[in-house]
Amino acid sequence: MFSRWNWVACGFYLVLNICSPDASGGLVQSCGHIIPESPVLALGSNFTALCILNESCLDFGNIYASQIIWKIKNRLVPKEQYREINRTVSSVTFNDTSSLATPLTCNILADGQIEQNIYGITVTVGLAPEKPKNLSCIVHQVSRFTYVMTCTWNPGRHTFLDTQFRLKYRWPEAVFPDCIPKDVNNSCTVNDIQFFVNTEIWVEATNALGKAESDRLVVDPIDIVKPLSPQNVSITSGLLPTVLQLSWENWISDAVMTLKFNIRYRIAGDTNWMEVPPEDTASPRTSFSIQGLRPYTEYVFSIRCMKEDGAGYWSDWSEDKTGVTIEDQPSKGPPIWRIIDTSQSPACWTVHLIWKALKPYEANGVILQYELTVRDKSSLSSPVKKYNVTGTNHTLQLREGTYEVTLIARNSVGPSPPSVLLIPASNSKAPVKNLRTLPKHDKLWVGWTAPNNYVLKYVIEWCLVSSSSDCTIEWQIAQGDVQGIDLKGIKPFKCYLITVYPLYADGQGSGQSVKAYLKQDRPSKGPTVQTKKVGKAEAVLTWNHLTVEEQNGFIRNYTILYKTIDGNETVVTVDPSKTEYTLSSLTSDTLYTVRMMASTDNGSRTGPDFTFTTQKFGKGEIEAIVVPVCLAFLLIVLLGVLFCFNKRDLIKKHIWPIVPDPSKSNIAQWSPQVPAKHNISSKDQMYPEGSFTDVSVVEIEADDKKSFSDQDLKPFDLLKKEKSTSEGHSSGIGGSSCMSSPRQSVSDSDEGETTQNTSSTVQYSTVVLNGYRDQTPVQVFSRSESTQPLLDSEERSEDHAGGADSTAQRQQYFRQNGGQDETNTDRPCFERTKQITHASEGDLVGFVQLQISGQSSQPLGLGMEKNTQEAAVSNVLQTCTEGQTVRPETVEENPLSVDEMPKSYLPQTVRQGGYMPQ
């Protein structure tokens, strides 16, 4: 019980002691402390700290040194580093202070393992300062009497501690206040310096771990002065045009320091300085005359100074000051050249005299005017002409001849030496040889080999070659002893035409020209190629030359690259002078892609792709095929014609069998009413709509059908086969019937034409009056295209007519081309029909004629094909009426001539009660 209360009291006591201020000033005294207090330790050294417990704590709280534990921050220090010196003192040792951190605390483990802090210290670890090195000082002149000395040094390594640097200086018998750097640790400026006293200067670095001094620098400040540059620099022109006098003021009196100087100068606008020899300005002075300058030239001057003996530093250069030398006479005459224009007349020259303004160092002043003198050397009597010109060119109209032109430039001081140009009548002298060019950086060197004769001067002309503008000539004169010059202002990638003329004392040589580039590049574009002609295996390519602006150099060659879609590319190199090339060995009917590349010395550029397809057949191949075929065809035709001609009788027999003339038949002779001769013309007049060359109308009793033999029916059967389309559909009369189908008629007419044209087909119409004897006979007509067998049958009928001639004579009618009076169209059709029943031949013909004209009534025709015989008759009557009323219209609508009207007739279907072909 006691022990428990004892520990509680002890803990309370500790808390009070720890939380209380220092014993000396606080209420409660601490239980212990650490020595050393807040040490500053060298990095890497060893360190031992002691924690000393107060005796009072020992007595009251039973606290002993054996209970002490050490901590760095919150990290426990290994107990191997502890040592219990006695019951109140515990030490801890660190072999390397680099492992230390702050705070280092002394703690105690009270009863119950309660950790209580006794004391803590801060530990600072760093390095002692290094010896400052490389101390150097310079005295800057601030004003006429004010100088400051700035010293710099190398402070050495970082110390991790607060390190003070002090610049110290002293005289033999005086020590001055230290110069303490502000914000830096490697330089300091002293304001109070004194010349002509040896001053000892050094730097002292101090921190908690030590002090270090630099090497001592003993110097007289006058020997490390950087003076101010001379002031009030002025330049005055002397009496001579090549001299300028420079004056200035020094900031330092000679009593303090004598100075030497550097003077530099340059032509205004130039960047290169020239310098007066240092030995000329090595003594104290306040002015200097600079000689050897160019007349009438602006110069820029600058000056600097330093101690005469060379100790110390050069001042900065003074501000630039400019001065201009006075004028002098021009040192040389202006270069002169001419351009002769003889375009108006060879005998009358337009001479453009051109000259270059003198360079400033040649003009030596302002050129006021040029004095031009022209003397005709070919005519001594001609007066000398003088011109005063202010410009740099003059144009004269001169006759062809030799002239001497003299040019003088004049300024305010005097004239220049004269420049003489001889204009000969012809440039017949020897030219230069081996003209060549060579690029040199930004200049183009032009060289030549001199002619054998003595040359006074050379004139070098050059101009920029352009495709869009004229060549603007620039020129330059070189002395006769040189064989090459540099052309300035030459642009790269541009083509220049350079011409060199040698000038002799008595004339002028012809010019030699060369084209040149200062620098070449690859062409700016490639040639555009296209085909001029494409064949089966070859293609002619054509292109235009690149313009000189596009070339960017000399075109060394063209390269043609072509390929098929899936083939390898073929390359062809072409001479640059050509604009056309023929590709050969191409594959026929193949798509080719071709492009073209232009190359200079510095690269190539390819033009756009162009595609073309070779032809399938070569030139003449088609002709070689077609012509023989045609010839063969013609030959075959010819042979066929010859064959047909030779076999014409046989062919005619097969195609056009011999058709007897019905007019010469016995029947015709037999018929009493048949005129002996057909009046064709009258028939045409009577039937303009159509013509029937041969019409046979046969009326046969139905009962007499049996009287026809099979032979008689054969031709008719043959026709039926040929007209199979009509069989069973049409009455066969077609175009001859009002009830016939127009289409059928058309079809028939096609054949009918052929038939008619041949004039071999004899058309027969048969009108059958079908009926019994006791009935009103119904008139049925039909038509047959029966050919010759009809007549044969007819003949045979005549042969058979012996047994039944009475019937045949009464019922058969054969009529050719009824007479005019028989075709009275005013007569009603119905009447005519009746008359037909009374065997009126003319009416029958007219009736047929009407039916042909009315064949446009197709529905009736179609209906007729299926109707019975009676229906056919009624239709005929109806149609006939219609045909009569519409006839004028029909004539108008079908203005075909009679010959054009279809005249073929389908064979009639043999029906019961119908007619029978004969």
Place this chain on the structure above:
Amino acid sequence: MKFVPAGVVPFVALLLLQRRPVAGRALLVTGSGCPSHGLCRSNVQEQTRRQVAVLNATAQELFSLYLKCQGEPFSSESDKLCNPAGIFFPAFRVNRTSERKEVMVAMYKLFAFLNASLGNITRDQEELNPMAKELLERLHNTTKTTRGLISNLTCLLCKNYNIFQVDVRYGDSSRGKSAFKKKQQGCQVLRKYVQVIGQAARVLLPHLSPS
């Protein structure tokens, strides 16, 4: 008589000493050997000559500028007002034939006096003509030069002649005097200074020229 422990008297000490004409003995060294022997090099002789030359070259300008800055009547009646007959100025009774040691000692006394007097004049002018920057700048530079000169002379006396102690007499202090009196005293000292420094330069030239 006061004992001055160092050859170059601090400015504050000078002020105290110049309350009235005083004499001093400059103790150059204490014990054997010269102080800062490393600094007392062979060029000190030339440096001393150059310092005297600088003072001689700038003395007249300084005096003229001083008169100009004091205004009337000093600028117009300088001969009367600046007559140095009534003031103390160290005697400089040496010539080219005098011994070098004697010359050195005389110069030490002269420039010790001038250093103190220029200090007093500078102080007075800072009070009377604070805007006369050039005058003040010249006074400062002259004072500094005399200070350097005293240092070099100390070196030479010690090194060449083993003289460690020189009696020096300073002038009257101007403190407490009227502005006119201050100006007049400065004018009198500077006028005498112009005269004596020329003589010193001439005397010193053969003695200090590089041999």
